Amino acid sequence: SAVISQKPSRDICQRGTSLTIQCQVDSQVTMMFWYRQQPGQSLTLIATANQGSEATYESGFVIDKFPISRPNLTFSTLTVSNMSPEDSSIYLCSVEVHPGGEQFFGPGTRLTVL
Amino acid sequence: AQTVTQSQPEMSVQEAETVTLSCTYDTSESDYYLFWYKQPPSRQMILVIRQEAYKQQNATENRFSVNFQKAAKSFSLKISDSQLGDAAMYFCAYRSAETQGGSEKLVFGKGTKLTVNP
Numbered sequence: 001s002a003v004i005s006q007k008p009s010r011d012i013c014q015r016g017t018s019l020t021i022q023c024q025v026d027s028q029v030t031m032m033f034w035y036r037q038q039p040g041q042s043l044t045l046i047a048t049a050n051q052g053s054e055a056t057y058e059s060g061f062v063i064d065k066f067p068i069s070r071p072n073l074t075f076s077t078l079t080v081s082n083m084s085p086e087d088s089s090i091y092l093c094s095v096e097v098h099p100g101g102e103q104f105f106g107p108g109t110r111l112t113v114l
Numbered sequence: 115a116q117t118v119t120q121s122q123p124e125m126s127v128q129e130a131e132t133v134t135l136s137c138t139y140d141t142s143e144s145d146y147y148l149f150w151y152k153q154p155p156s157r158q159m160i161l162v163i164r165q166e167a168y169k170q171q172n173a174t175e176n177r178f179s180v181n182f183q184k185a186a187k188s189f190s191l192k193i194s195d196s197q198l199g200d201a202a203m204y205f206c207a208y209r210s211a212e213t214q215g216g217s218e219k220l221v222f223g224k225g226t227k228l229t230v231n232p
Binding site: 031033037041042043044045048058090092094096099101102103105107108110 | 149156157158159161164205209218219220222223224225
């Protein structure tokens with residue numbers, strides 16, 4: 001299993017600013033994922049972050065808007081840049097400890113952009 | 115691309131009764147995994163049950179069981195003896211198990227909001 005923490009748990013930001021979300025795992029994992037959950041919606045993958053390589057972004061998400069860092073096997077950050085109200089969502093990180101096994105999720109970061 | 119469809123936006127059940135949540139998916143792959151996740155108001159995603167496509171036997175976890183119909187691409191979740199703590203959003207999810215060209219990402223359905231009435 002894996003225990004995941006995220007910081008901050010929530011934030012209210014002004015449009016045009018940026019917010020960096022941190023994801024910390026209690027064990028070393030190869031694959032980390034960042035998801036977005038818009039209000040009342042399902043989860044959509046933003047990108048997959050592997051240690052030692054650039055993140056792989058899904059269609060509709062770009063590095064300039066959502067830069068990701070993965071400096072080691074237990075930590076990753078997602079930055080939401082130049083925010084607009086449409087970025088108001090819950091952002092969740094997850095990890096897969098074993099291929100095909102359960103993906104463990106962090107508690108999420110609730111972002112509100114005014 | 116794979117898609118997951120949950121046709122029931124909301125469901126309700128009486129405490130101690132049984133409820134079934136529907137999920138269908140579309141894929142051209144033969145090897146994959148299917149999951150049901152629960153998201154209570156605390157928004158923590160919790161794995162309820164997992165099914166490997168190559169296994170014909172339906173997965174069970176205590177009061178939770180699935181009806182996996184591979185040919186029909188159907189993966190329903192049955193909750194028996196429903197409890198108030200089962201109230202949550204339930205998401206069906208797909209993950210490829212293909213070693214060549216497969217993706218590790220989870221593809222989620224839109225979710226079903228389950229209400230448990232006392």
